Amino acid sequence: MSDSLIAVTGATGHLGGLVIEKLLESRSAASLVALVRDQKKAEHLAVKGVQVRVASYEDPAALESALTGVETLLLVSGSEVGQRVPQHVNVIDAARTAGVGRVVYTSAPKATTSELVVAAEHKATEEYLTASGLDYTILRNGWYTENYLPQVATARQTGAVVAAVGDGRVASASRADYADGAAAVLVGAGHSGTVYELSGDHAWDYDELAATIGQIIGKPVTYQRVDGPTLVEMLTGTGMPEEVARFMAALDANIADGLLAGATGELSALIGRPTTSLKEGLLAALA
Incomplete structure (x- = not known):
């Protein structure tokens, strides 16, 4: 089994690239x-022998x-929102035609039952x-x-985090955490037919987000609460297309409804360590 082929789509993207690096360990x-x-974007992988x-x-x-021989x-x-399903x-x-043994798919929280604005294509x-x-x-x-x-x-620039999420919480984790989880499932046994709900270990609120950003940038940051229509107006005022602004407001409404708050513990169990904290994740991304 150790020599069976593992393939990763989007291997030069943020998540796919991290999965490849983890698998190389x-x-x-x-x-x-x-x-x-x-x-051309994958030359750094080809040099390593991938x-x-x-x-x-x-x-x-x-x-x-491309999938011929892949296990x-x-x-x-x-x-690309709107194109995902046919892709x-x-x-x-x-x-299926190439005879791949197993497909591991990166989906969204509770995709088949959630009202999350991005869930339908994943469902x-x-x-x-x-x-x-x-x-x-x-x-x-x-x-x-x-x-x-x-x-x-x-x-x-502003000293504020502006959002229409109310008291909503987000159990975020770093891309590296999710990449480590994917790698564990790709090489490990016992994952067949399993659906994992993956998240960070801690669900933070936007007051905590503002305080954490303040620590990082070295000045006070406050969370400024607005409603959905006000957020759309503010975003379109910066030149954002209205369709995109409404999508962002819908995501904030989802957060307000608690749809991203589930801290399940399944990701830390998969990777054998706690997930990366909000502060450490932001600092690593900024670096």
Whole structure:
């Protein structure tokens, strides 16, 4: 089994790249396949001996060719909202045709039942994967601490974190935490047919976020509460397209409703250590 091929889609992206680096700690480079759109961006992996194969989510034939001989596939969900389902279907179909043994998919918290604004595409993907006949593991990744880097930049200028989340909490973890979790599932036994709800160990609120950012930037930062329509107005006032602003406000409403607050402990159990704290995660991302 140690020589069976493990493939990672989006291998030059933030999460996929970290998964490859983690896998290199325990696996030979030759047993790893990096699926990428742009071969040039993967030169650093090729130099290490990782197999680099080019295929986009829109090219079924290239995907099938790239997945030939692969035993385990990490399907990192696409980043293009509205395009994810057809993209993921292409990968799952290609995996089935190519004879992949197991597909591990990065989903969203409680994707099949949640009202989370990003959940619908993950729900559709999960349902397609579980009906495909392929062996699968689903990683329902919670929020990334790195999502809050824009708030750090804004707070440097304004001394405030502005949000429409009320008293909502977020159990975030760092991308490296989630990458370590994915790597553990890719190389470990006993994960077949399992759905993991992954999150940070601690659900923080926005007063804590503001205080933490204040510690990092060395000046007081306050959490400024606004309602959804006010947030949309503020964001569009900065030049953000209204559709994007409404999406951001919907996410804040989801947080206010507690949809990202679940600190399940499943991620720390997978990786064998506590998840990275909010402060340490932000500091690492800024570095």
